[in-house]
Amino acid sequence: MSVLIPDSVENIRRPNVFRRLLGNPMAVGSMVLIAAVIVLGLLAPVLSPHSPNFSSLDAVNAPVGTPGYLLGGDSSGRDIFARLLASVNTAMLSAITGVAVALLIGIPFGLISGYAKPRTDSVFSWVFNLLMTFPALVLLIVAFPITGGSYVVMMAIFGFLFSPSIFRLVRNLVVAVKRELYIDAARVSGLSTARILRRHILPAVRGPIVITASFLAGVAIAVQAGLAFLGLGTNDVPSFGSMTADAFANLYVYPIQFLWPTIMLAILSGGFVLIGNGLRDALEDSSLAPTKALRPSNPEARHATARAPHGPAQTSEGPSPLLRIRNLRVSYPTTGGQMKQVVNGISLDLNAGGVLGLIGESGSGKTQTAFAVLGLLTQEARVEADEFTLDGHDLLSGDAGDLKRLRTSLLAYVPQEPMSNLAPSFTVGAQLVEGIRATKGGTKREARQLALDLLRRVGIVDPARTYRSYPHEISGGMAQRVLIAGAIAAGPRLLIADEPTTALDVTVQAEILDLLRNLQTDLSMSVLLVTHNFGVVADLCDEVAVMRSGEIVEAGSYRNLYRHAEHVYTKQLIGAILDEDTYRTDPVATSAYPDHSEGSVGR
Numbered sequence: 001m002s003v004l005i006p007d008s009v010e011n012i013r014r015p016n017v018f019r020r021l022l023g024n025p026m027a028v029g030s031m032v033l034i035a036a037v038i039v040l041g042l043l044a045p046v047l048s049p050h051s052p053n054f055s056s057l058d059a060v061n062a063p064v065g066t067p068g069y070l071l072g073g074d075s076s077g078r079d080i081f082a083r084l085l086a087s088v089n090t091a092m093l094s095a096i097t098g099v100a101v102a103l104l105i106g107i108p109f110g111l112i113s114g115y116a117k118p119r120t121d122s123v124f125s126w127v128f129n130l131l132m133t134f135p136a137l138v139l140l141i142v143a144f145p146i147t148g149g150s151y152v153v154m155m156a157i158f159g160f161l162f163s164p165s166i167f168r169l170v171r172n173l174v175v176a177v178k179r180e181l182y183i184d185a186a187r188v189s190g191l192s193t194a195r196i197l198r199r200h201i202l203p204a205v206r207g208p209i210v211i212t213a214s215f216l217a218g219v220a221i222a223v224q225a226g227l228a229f230l231g232l233g234t235n236d237v238p239s240f241g242s243m244t245a246d247a248f249a250n251l252y253v254y255p256i257q258f259l260w261p262t263i264m265l266a267i268l269s270g271g272f273v274l275i276g277n278g279l280r281d282a283l284e285d286s287s288l289a290p291t292k293a294l295r296p297s298n299p300e301a302r303h304a305t306a307r308a309p310h311g312p313a314q315t316s317e318g319p320s321p322l323l324r325i326r327n328l329r330v331s332y333p334t335t336g337g338q339m340k341q342v343v344n345g346i347s348l349d350l351n352a353g354g355v356l357g358l359i360g361e362s363g364s365g366k367t368q369t370a371f372a373v374l375g376l377l378t379q380e381a382r383v384e385a386d387e388f389t390l391d392g393h394d395l396l397s398g399d400a401g402d403l404k405r406l407r408t409s410l411l412a413y414v415p416q417e418p419m420s421n422l423a424p425s426f427t428v429g430a431q432l433v434e435g436i437r438a439t440k441g442g443t444k445r446e447a448r449q450l451a452l453d454l455l456r457r458v459g460i461v462d463p464a465r466t467y468r469s470y471p472h473e474i475s476g477g478m479a480q481r482v483l484i485a486g487a488i489a490a491g492p493r494l495l496i497a498d499e500p501t502t503a504l505d506v507t508v509q510a511e512i513l514d515l516l517r518n519l520q521t522d523l524s525m526s527v528l529l530v531t532h533n534f535g536v537v538a539d540l541c542d543e544v545a546v547m548r549s550g551e552i553v554e555a556g557s558y559r560n561l562y563r564h565a566e567h568v569y570t571k572q573l574i575g576a577i578l579d580e581d582t583y584r585t586d587p588v589a590t591s592a593y594p595d596h597s598e599g600s601v602g603r
């Protein structure tokens, strides 16, 4: 299958994220300050001569610099420096507890809810929305007696009450990401849901989770301090809140006692927010936009899309075609409660080794047909047919797992937008290796070797370099070659190519068509080519089915159709083929289809 899946977690780390983070002065400053504060907290027993709860009458309100009392003593004669360092540990443990609980609840439920069927999503969303309506701070105060005064338990409750914010964030991100084509590609490849969630979706949504977790850490520290300020918590554990409450009583006499805990509190809670912002910027800067395919033009290649068909024509009348479709209907529910049919009962056969072009204007139902074969239609789609078989197996009945395995072993898919089908966070090699291992098994070393061979096989000049590259570092044409390499890795019997050249410039289109033609011949595989361009059909296909408004209006061998097309729409499509001897001066006639006059035949 055309699977381009990452290899391992190590491969998902972009090398320059940390470097980018180091280029952000606010984030670096915050990290240094927080790290210094944390080290001070950890070294508390070494640095302070007194225990934080030790009190001495001699040290009551002692000034800064008193021997043995670096920052002086508080109103109870305790060492302010010792209590400050102990409070750092309290704050950090509070942040870790609160954030960990919120993430442990919010992330898995958010991932499942966003990815699962609408009913599961509704149930989870309802529960978390309900939880979100609870006034968290009031509940924390009310729950205080059952915590036994333990701030760790209180912060665990805090994490629980704030988990809906993580849940909603993750769920909404997943809903957006799961529509990406590379997720479809991963599903087609047969990867399990858990693996897709862990390897593809989680890395894609981690940036916003990181920033929210940082905010939450800052909030957790502030909330714990606030509760302690109100006297909620054991007196044995020093915290910035209890220190400020003590100092508050002496605010006008010894204001400096108030200064130390508030400065530390500001450093810790503000610092986490700044680090989170810096991390988000670093992650966003390294999320890379696809680059356009730019290749030196090859004047000779211009012939390719308008050439006569090659090789012997395949008949679609064989006794047991690889793909057999009879009266296929695909429909979707409308807001009015009815079903809207987008594929209206089409029938076609594709023999082993045959090349069938499915051609038609935009919206004619080509992709819906191809996706029905691939099993990639959305859950609300209703697929019905009198016959719908792949290699003799019924695609409409039977165990979902068996059908998935069948498709994985027999089908491969080459998409329209090569860049969108490569996961941006992983190297080309990592994606190929995992795709190969998911379909063929074997060791990582074997998969790597095969990936390099495949890259060479699809005409990539420097396979090792491309193997190491991220998708943004290669051109659109190379990305399509990479996808084709992944598609042929497991030796598919049927390759479904959906507008494989549309997103590429014209010379690269010709190269990709050449490649597909050579691979089809060498590997003796069948090809179902979805296109709106008769020139592409001419280049590759033996048989053609012309689709319009969800129906096949004309079908037959390419040669026959090219010479003796009967349907006016087929004639229009043929008339839209451009070659170097054709100079179009008139627009394509559309009067035969007044209701579809805007329909594009040569988009």
Ligand SMILES: Nc1ncnc2c1ncn2[C@@H]1O[C@H](COP(=O)(O)OP(=O)(O)OP(=O)(O)O)[C@@H](O)[C@H]1O
Pocket: 332, 342, 360, 361, 362, 363, 364, 365, 366, 367, 368, 369, 378, 532
């Ligand atoms: N999820 C959906 N819900 C409702 N209608 C849909 C859905 N997906 C596709 N359609 C409709 O199905 C019809 C056929 O779409 P399809 O993608 O197969 O067209 P196409 O011929 O491949 O065109 P294109 O070349 O633009 O992709 C379109 O009218 C489209 O709006």
